[in-house]
Every structure is written in C-alpha cells, then in structure tokens.
Amino acid sequence: MGNDVSVSASEFAFNDMQTHKFGSYSIEYSTFHVTEANHKFVKSSHINSSLTCFIYKSNEEAIANECFSNALVLKSVRHPSIVKFLDSIRQSWLTGIVTELVSPLEDYLPDLYPDEAVQGVHSICSALAFLHATAQLSHNNVCQRSLFCTSQGQWKLGGFELCRPFDQMSADALKTVRTRLGDCAIDRDEAYVFSADRRDSFDLYCLGRTALDICDAIDAVRCSKLPDPQPQQQRRRQHLDQLRNLAKNCLCSASPTERTPAKRLQRHVAFSANCFTQLSGFLADFSLKSEDELRQFYVALKSRLFELPEGLVA
Numbered sequence: 001m002g003n004d005v006s007v008s009a010s011e012f013a014f015n016d017m018q019t020h021k022f023g024s025y026s027i028e029y030s031t032f033h034v035t036e037a038n039h040k041f042v043k044s045s046h047i048n049s050s051l052t053c054f055i056y057k058s059n060e061e062a063i064a065n066e067c068f069s070n071a072l073v074l075k076s077v078r079h080p081s082i083v084k085f086l087d088s089i090r091q092s093w094l095t096g097i098v099t100e101l102v103s104p105l106e107d108y109l110p111d112l113y114p115d116e117a118v119q120g121v122h123s124i125c126s127a128l129a130f131l132h133a134t135a136q137l138s139h140n141n142v143c144q145r146s147l148f149c150t151s152q153g154q155w156k157l158g159g160f161e162l163c164r165p166f167d168q169m170s171a172d173a174l175k176t177v178r179t180r181l182g183d184c185a186i187d188r189d190e191a192y193v194f195s196a197d198r199r200d201s202f203d204l205y206c207l208g209r210t211a212l213d214i215c216d217a218i219d220a221v222r223c224s225k226l227p228d229p230q231p232q233q234q235r236r237r238q239h240l241d242q243l244r245n246l247a248k249n250c251l252c253s254a255s256p257t258e259r260t261p262a263k264r265l266q267r268h269v270a271f272s273a274n275c276f277t278q279l280s281g282f283l284a285d286f287s288l289k290s291e292d293e294l295r296q297f298y299v300a301l302k303s304r305l306f307e308l309p310e311g312l313v314a
Contacts, residue, residue, distance in 0.1 A: 020145045023182015025058040025067050055096035067161035068095045074160055077135055081127035083148055083158040102148035102156060109217050114239040117218050120155035121211050122271045127157040129262035132200040136166045140177045142206035144213060166199040174202060190254040201256030208251025215240045242270035
C-alpha cells in the first residue's frame with residue numbers, strides 16, 4: 001500500500017461497494033476484512049478487523065491523482081470527529097486510502113432521532129473548528145456524502161479530496177471546487193463569494209445547508225411518526241427548530257463575514273441546551289473530570305436520561 005509493495009485485487013475481498021458520483025470524479029467505498037494475506041499492507045490493524053477503503057476515480061487521471069493527494073492530508077489531520085486514516089493504496093488497479101470502519105450517514109438517516117442529529121452536527125462543527133483554527137485547512141466539500149458514522153453512532157467528517165490550505169483559497173479555487181462537484185455543488189452563487197478575511201466561510205455555508213437537509217430528512221421520516229408522549233415529541237421538534245435556526249442565522253448568510261466561526265458555533269444554544277449533546281460531551285472527556293464533577297454527573301444522570309427517547313437510550 002503506502003509502501004510501494006505490489007497489491008493484487010484478490011488480496012482484498014471488498015464488500016458492499018457503494019459509489020458517490022460528483023461532477024468530474026467519483027468515490028467508490030467498501031468494507032473489507034484484514035486477513036493474513038493482506039495484513040502486511042495494513043500493519044496498523046489487527047487480523048480479523050474490518051476497515052473501509054475509499055477509491056478515487058475520474059475520466060481524467062490528473063483529477064483522480066489530485067483527489068488522492070488531497071485526501072492524504074488525513075495522515076496528519078487527527079481529530080475524534082474526522083475519519084481516521086490508516087494507510088493508502090496506489091496501484092494500477094486502484095488509487096485510494098484505507099480508514100477505520102465507517103458507513104455513510106445517509107444509511108442511518110431514516111432511523112436517527114433529532115437528538116442524534118443535533119449531536120452529530122455538533123461533532124462535525126468540532127471537526128471544522130479544528131480544521132480551520134488549528135490545521136488552517138478548508139474542507140471544500142461539506143455535505144451529507146462526506147459524513148460517515150462509526151458502529152457506535154459517532155459522526156465523522158470524511159471526503160477530503162477537495163481540501164486546500166487556507167493560503168491556497170481564492171475566488172478561482174472556489175470556481176474549481178464548483179466545477180469538480182458539478183451537479184452536486186451548492187447551486188447558490190452566494191456560497192462561492194470569496195473573502196480573504198474569512199477563508200473558512202465556504203465550509204460554514206456548506207455546513208448550514210447540510211444541517212438544513214438533515215433536519216428536513218429527519219422531520220419527514222421521524223418526527224411525523226414519533227411514538228413518544230406529546231411533551232417529548234414537542235421537545236424533539238424544538239431541537240430540530242433550534243438546529244434550523246442555527247443553520248439559517250449563523251451559517252447561511254449571504255455575506256461570508258457574517259457566518260459564525262465553527263469554534264464559536266460549538267457553544268450555540270442549539271447544542272448547549274441539548275441533553276444528548278451535553279451527555280456525549282461529558283463522556284468524551286470523562287477521564288479528565290474531577291471526582292466532584294463525576295459525582296454531580298451521576299446524581300443527575302437518571303433524570304436526564306428520562307428526557308431522551310427510550311429507543312435512543314437503549
């Protein structure tokens with residue numbers, strides 16, 4: 001893989017191959033099991049573990065190579081809410097990367113609770129805060145197709161094939177992104193207005209549009225059929241309404257300079273007032289909590305769990 005050793009397709013039994021097609025390129029992704037035959041190419045994983053492979057294709061070899069090269073930024077970009085890179089493949093029969101086992105968010109949408117959507121968007125917001133403030137990178141393809149879930153339900157940001165360092169962002173760079181995405185690109189010109197002072201603004205607009213799409217999908221499938229008692233159903237709808245307001249008012253402004261930076265957005269009331277997001281955030285930092293904080297957490301835990309849907313707690 002990353003080490004120039006020749007790999008044959010027979011050594012990787014890809015399962016459930018799916019394809020995301022964009023304007024000038026496509027991404028095929030599939031799971032595979034680590035075996036004795038292919039373990040030497042994925043040394044960072046244990047035998048019998050399952051991983052995901054992302055394969056980049058295009059009618060133009062230069063575009064496929066560019067997508068692959070950009071995606072390799074995952075080697076150095078490490079964050080709990082970003083898909084974890086493990087290795088890369090560069091062979092005559094495929095060009096791609098190997099990551100932890102993830103599945104596309106789209107597969108989970110029909111079964112998601114609104115509380116999970118709020119927590120999930122908060123996770124992606126956290127990933128963007130890291131990319132923008134620390135790594136100084138613009139992702140350039142924040143959309144449902146770039147969002148994935150682990151088997152534990154954690155949302156992760158993938159799809160780094162169009163990312164660029166902030167110092168390479170420009171009006172022309174955004175035009176290239178729009179061309180690469182083709183019909184999958186956001187169709188509003190205001191999204192592509194470049195601001196040298198706010199090179200994070202395109203990602204933020206895309207996050208807002210993605211959050212709105214997710215709210216609409218969950219509202220159509222879940223909220224109209226919620227079996228919860230009426231008060232809980234009203235809270236579920238309130239969570240989606242708060243997320244919609246966040247997307248519209250903080251992210252989808254026509255002016256790039258008026259879009260709220262991801263690092264500040266993490267403290268928005270849509271997240272801070274959501275019980276599931278609060279519990280998930282506390283558990284993520286569990287080992288860092290003091291004895292007093294842990295005691296208070298356990299005392300309040302039972303009553304807070306009753307605020308969540310029974311199916312989500314289970």
